[in-house]
Amino acid sequence: MKSYDVAVIGGGLLGCFAARNLCRRKLHIALLEAREDVCTGISRANTAIIYPGYDHKPGTLKAELCVRANARFDALCRELDVSFSRCGSLRVSFGEKADAVLRKKYENGLLLGVPGLRLLSGEDAQRMEPSLAESISSALYAPTAGTVNPWELGIAACENAAANGAALFLSTRVLGIRRTEQGYQIETDRGHFSCRAVVNCAGLQADRVQELLFPSPVHIAPDAADYLILDKATGNKPSHIIQYEPEDGGKGFNAVPTVEGSLLLGPSERENETDFAVSAAGLSFVRERAGQVLPGLDLNDTIRSFAAVRPNPQRPDGSSIGSFVIEHPGLAFWSLIGIKTPGLTCADELGRYLADKLAAELGAEENPAFDPCRPGIRRARELPLSQRAALVRENPEYGEIVCHCEEVTKAEIRETIRRGAVSVDGVKRRVGAGMGRCQGSRCERTVMELLAEELGVPVTAVRKDGPGSEILEGGHGKN
């Protein structure tokens, strides 16, 4: 049986950042993830906004963590070598009721110390962001809002945790948890683990994982959301994050100029749906809102649509919970249940919070050897030509472009595989190959060949994402 100080269950953003921050202490960490790669759950499909923090009630943990997380985000992304665009956000209204909501949020933000907030008239907002509809009545400008690629951030945290000694167990699903004298014993489909402490970051399953040993007073009631992505070359793309404040108290909407240069539109809202399948009605909603808020957009430039699932936390009586749910049902057992927005923004802060609590319980010392820095994958396209030429002389595969849309070289793709990508989508999540306008139709074949070569498997065994997703015949059909 493998023995660790802490078992982190779930390799999404929250689990990866919990593991990273636990490494700041002298603790042996195991990160257990059911799927064959990290960040393939909620962390793979969300709005990607780093929130300024003006939304939350003063005095709550959410407010405190969000404002702090935002202020630290440049430093975090420098440490983890992840792109971060602090593009600022404009929350826009189309009438008096929503104007009033913006004023409230503005005042709330001032109370919380959110820097640089400004209330703008409709005309001023339009001057700042000419792509906005003329009928806008007011806007709340937050210069500190930004955006990252969520899975790039989560994978970076995971790599950083591993570099600091955390052991990563993929394709390892937790099936049972028992109490022992030393702490806990975790049963998985890959054997047993014994540990002194458990951190449950199982995302959509977090309530059920807690129930493997303790009752969970919080239940997750999932619902789904849809998004559209427009090509980076689309016209009239806003340069700020645009957030729509509905007049009728209905659904909000965001347009996010992503770090990749594309434009993310969404989400829609659908009740009682639990899978990541896109709905036509959801997409129509997104299109309609986009047309209303940013009338100059050309939705024919859509390159992809996808669905997300929200882990809404509920009390037993069915009422929803607005605050972060951090459960502590037993000694050295912590659960994050139903962490929605701003869970991406706060991932590192939540990890730090849990690590501090656990360190106190376990009496763990600081780890002086902890290195917060993780070098990212060297990207040829980001180098000046002279350096790029030098890199190609060193390794000719830095000259061979595989993904034409995002300019990803063969050498970079090999590196993603050496860092843990085991599928076509795993490569895409690490280096963006296949994320552009041709959606992998021109590079997928070469990516598959590189995966087969590096993993030492026939090309028929290469998967899109996870077991059963073999791309060619001879791979699927057998299972």
Place this chain on the structure above:
Amino acid sequence: MEKTELLIIGAGAAGISAASAAWDAGCRDIILTDRLPYPGGVLPQCLHEGFGLAAYGSELTGPAYAARLAERLAQTGVRFLPGREVLAVTKEKTAVLSGSGGIEEIRFERLILATGSRERTVGSLALAGTRPAGVFTAGQAQEMINLHHWQLGDRIVILGSGDLGMIMARRFTLEGKQVLAVLEQGESYGGIARNYHRCIEAYHIPIFYRRTIREIHGMPRITGVTVENLESGERELLCCDTLITAVGLVPERELIRGLEGKPWLSLAGNCSRVHDLADSAAAEGTKVGSLVAGQLLK
């Protein structure tokens, strides 16, 4: 930095024809470049016959047609630089190339863009449903099957009845796969009549008009699609293990974004407009090549 009078990007039917014609017209300083390691563009993956009726008076396969173009190119002094991706073209009339041999910058007097087209993908259709394995564009499938002998699936649905969709329907049939349906939103097939007769009719492949796909099912692998009858609005589930999309080609002009209309820039082949026939892309290349050479020699 290297210098050339005429740079041609893309060595497909159009680019090779442009280079050869420019040479024939007297231009002696020409560079032709392509990201692929071989000349011909999409032609080498088009194993079927039907190329070259207009140009050579006989029906050639894609590779044979490409070989003829390459032969003609070899008789010229055009410098052919394969295996290089052009990363950027600047308004200062330079192009940046990347290949395993290094990064090169080339200064040119005139540029002919012959970068062909890319396929519209299923992503741009924003269909409802899942995002499983087993969905390919027709050109991608053509390359995987014809050049790499990969097997994609057994029960195939093809969306779109342009030439590429119809040709791939026959390809799958010849490979022993079952093409369950070719679905076309229009009232008639989208490609040329010859391809309809030779690919669809001759092999009795079921083709349905006024039909589209509304939803994709299955995860992690595709298990079916919801097909809508655009006349009656009726929907039905069609089970399959592979979906091929042939929903159109888009001229590939990303390199010259912002440079459109520059007097030193000309376009030929599918990047200027989508040509049904390679012959017509080649003819346009020939025309543009001799025109540009004439202007350079003046």
